[in-house]
Amino acid sequence: xxxxxxxxxxxxxxxxxxxxxxxxxxxxxxxxxxxxxxxxxxxxxxxxxxxxxxxxxxxxxxxxxxxxxxxxxxxxxxxxxxxxxxxxxxxxxxxxxxxxxxxxxxxxxx
Amino acid sequence: xxxxxxxxxxxxxxxxxxxxxxxxxxxxxxxxxxxxxxxxxxxxxxxxxxxxxxxxxxxxxxxxxxxxxxxxxxxxxxxxxxxxxxxxxxxxxxxxxxxxxxxxxxxxxxxxxx
Numbered sequence: 001x002x003x004x005x006x007x008x009x010x011x012x013x014x015x016x017x018x019x020x021x022x023x024x025x026x027x028x029x030x031x032x033x034x035x036x037x038x039x040x041x042x043x044x045x046x047x048x049x050x051x052x053x054x055x056x057x058x059x060x061x062x063x064x065x066x067x068x069x070x071x072x073x074x075x076x077x078x079x080x081x082x083x084x085x086x087x088x089x090x091x092x093x094x095x096x097x098x099x100x101x102x103x104x105x106x107x108x109x110x
Numbered sequence: 111x112x113x114x115x116x117x118x119x120x121x122x123x124x125x126x127x128x129x130x131x132x133x134x135x136x137x138x139x140x141x142x143x144x145x146x147x148x149x150x151x152x153x154x155x156x157x158x159x160x161x162x163x164x165x166x167x168x169x170x171x172x173x174x175x176x177x178x179x180x181x182x183x184x185x186x187x188x189x190x191x192x193x194x195x196x197x198x199x200x201x202x203x204x205x206x207x208x209x210x211x212x213x214x215x216x217x218x219x220x221x222x223x224x
Contacts, residue, residue: 002152032212041200042153044212087152095160095208099169100145100153 001026003090005101012078012108020104022088023070031064031071032089035082036103042087045073075106083108112137116201116216123191123223131186131219133201140206142184143168143213144176146197153200159184160207191223 003024010018022031030049034042048064048071059076075082085103114135123129135142144156155168157176165176173195175187184203188195198220202213 029208030210034212041215041217042213044214047210047212049210089213091208093208095206098207099155102150102152 001092001097002099003088003101005086005088005104007104008102009105010107012106014080014108014110015077018075018078018106020073020075020086020088020106021070022072022090022101023068024090024092026069026090026092028064028066028069028071028090028092029094030091031062032091032098033062033071033073034087034089034100035084036087037084078106078108080108080110082106114201114203114214114216116199116219118219119217120220121222123188123221125192125223127191128187128189129191129221130188131199131201131221132183133185133216134183135201135203135214136182137203137205137214138181139203139214140181141204142178143202143204144174144184144186145200145202146170146195147200147218148197156186156199158207191221193223195221196223197221 033045036042050066062073064071087103088101091098117132140161143158145153159165159178162181201216205211
């Protein structure tokens with residue numbers, strides 16, 4: 001039931017763009033995105049509910065394609081501060097079966 | 111600042127010892143959670159409390175017990191620690207399960223069992 005994230009890791013130069021994908025074998029009610037810096041707690045970025053909406057948070061946005069049971073996180077013009085591990089979390093039904101993906105490690109180099 | 115507070119931040123136990131991890135939130139959230147994080151394993155749910163007075167098992171509950179003391183506090187107890195319980199433990203809270211709000215995490219407890 002754990003969602004699959006791809007890629008597992010990505011290395012960028014400052015200013016480059018990246019896309020992180022999260023997919024599930026089950027129909028989804030919601031998708032969460034979190035960022036965790038090394039040695040720190042995960043921090044909530046955004047949540048997407050079924051309906052295919054796209055949300056934004058600074059230069060980070062995400063989409064949710066409920067037909068494909070997939071969400072994508074878009075990082076535009078990446079900054080050094082974007083480095084960390086990004087986790088998606090998926091919920092099959094409202095309030096049920098919430099589970100985190102394994103994470104995608106993002107490294108932004110100067 | 112409002113948030114989730116966990117204590118202790120670090121702990122070393124000997125195999126067989128017991129301990130309780132404390133968690134408190136001051137955001138008036140209804141739901142609280144305990145996760146463990148191991149390298150390459152992501153975050154795995156140990157126990158959760160959907161609301162005050164209720165607790166339920168998550169994905170990896172064996173070897174743990176929890177108590178939802180009141181709306182603010184949710185503790186995790188290891189009765190007889192084992193080396194396999196060496197991990198980073200995070201407490202989290204949310205307004206209410208399934209209402210479209212994210213989780214707020216505490217800073218974590220780094221537990222080593224020798």
